[in-house]
Amino acid sequence: MSRPEVVVHRDGDLLAAAAAARLVTRLVDAQTARGSASLVLTGGRTGIAVLEQLRATPARDAVDWSRVDLYWGDERFLPSGHPDRNETQARAALLDHVPVDPARVHVMEPSDGRFGDDPDAAAEAYAELLAARARPEDHGPVPSFDVCLLGVGEEGHTLSVFPSSPAVYEKERTVVAVRNCPKPPPTRVSLTLPAASRAREVWLMTTGEGKAAAVAMALTGAGEVQLPAAGAHGQRRTLWLLDSAAAAKVPDLFTPPLA
Numbered sequence: 001m002s003r004p005e006v007v008v009h010r011d012g013d014l015l016a017a018a019a020a021a022r023l024v025t026r027l028v029d030a031q032t033a034r035g036s037a038s039l040v041l042t043g044g045r046t047g048i049a050v051l052e053q054l055r056a057t058p059a060r061d062a063v064d065w066s067r068v069d070l071y072w073g074d075e076r077f078l079p080s081g082h083p084d085r086n087e088t089q090a091r092a093a094l095l096d097h098v099p100v101d102p103a104r105v106h107v108m109e110p111s112d113g114r115f116g117d118d119p120d121a122a123a124e125a126y127a128e129l130l131a132a133r134a135r136p137e138d139h140g141p142v143p144s145f146d147v148c149l150l151g152v153g154e155e156g157h158t159l160s161v162f163p164s165s166p167a168v169y170e171k172e173r174t175v176v177a178v179r180n181c182p183k184p185p186p187t188r189v190s191l192t193l194p195a196a197s198r199a200r201e202v203w204l205m206t207t208g209e210g211k212a213a214a215v216a217m218a219l220t221g222a223g224e225v226q227l228p229a230a231g232a233h234g235q236r237r238t239l240w241l242l243d244s245a246a247a248a249k250v251p252d253l254f255t256p257p258l259a
């Protein structure tokens with residue numbers, strides 16, 4: 001498990017542009033090393049802003065998008081094409097604009113999909129998909145994602161794992177159905193913290209003063225039951241990408257002054 005590193009950008013626009021640039025480099029490096037790359041996408045304002053910046057940067061063409069496996073960390077359990085689905089937003093922001101291989105875009109089932117209105121079946125199917133895509137060298141039931149992008153909620157949720165909810169106690173399953181979420185929509189499908197933490201790199205990205213307390217608590221020893229974002233760690237790297245408002249309460253220890 002890696003120790004958290006914190007990078008602070010002046011504002012949310014700069015954070016999104018810098019994270020997009022960082023992602024291009026990381027995906028190109030992964031493709032150079034292993035032939036393909038794998039990326040877990042997040043929903044939320046910051047996560048979608050990063051995808052929009054990725055779409056806008058000419059450097060995006062350095063990535064061979066046909067050799068990127070795309071997964072989702074969580075999904076709002078809504079009908080296909082619903083504007084609040086993380087998939088719909090990611091397609092509009094980026095995926096409809098780069099030459100991805102549709103067979104490598106691994107969406108979580110919608111509420112009008114193969115399993116109808118059954119989020120448990122949708123979660124189980126996604127767990128099976130992840131297990132089928134894991135290779136022996138991954139030593140576990142999910143692929144070793146190159147990068148797992150995560151957002152952070154005001155109350156400290158990440159993925160669709162909310163404080164003190166059943167999902168935060170899940171240690172065996174890799175994907176779960178989530179009900180009664182405090183943030184709408186109430187029903188979701190989500191990777192668990194142990195599954196997301198199989199990623200080589202986990203990037204927690206968030207902006208705005210409303211996130212400052214949760215960010216500071218996650219970095220200073222809060223437990224994952226109270227603050228799920230504290231429980232997401234990359235195998236090699238755990239990176240917190242913040243704007244200055246979200247970083248306002250982070251101790252100086254994590255954010256050394258500029259030289």
Ligand SMILES: O=C1O[C@H](COP(=O)(O)O)[C@@H](O)[C@H](O)[C@H]1O
Nearest residue numbers: 042043044045046150151152153
């Ligand atoms: O509902 C969700 O919210 C979080 C955080 O979103 P934000 O808009 O506060 O940045 C996101 O990480 C998650 O994927 C999404 O489903």
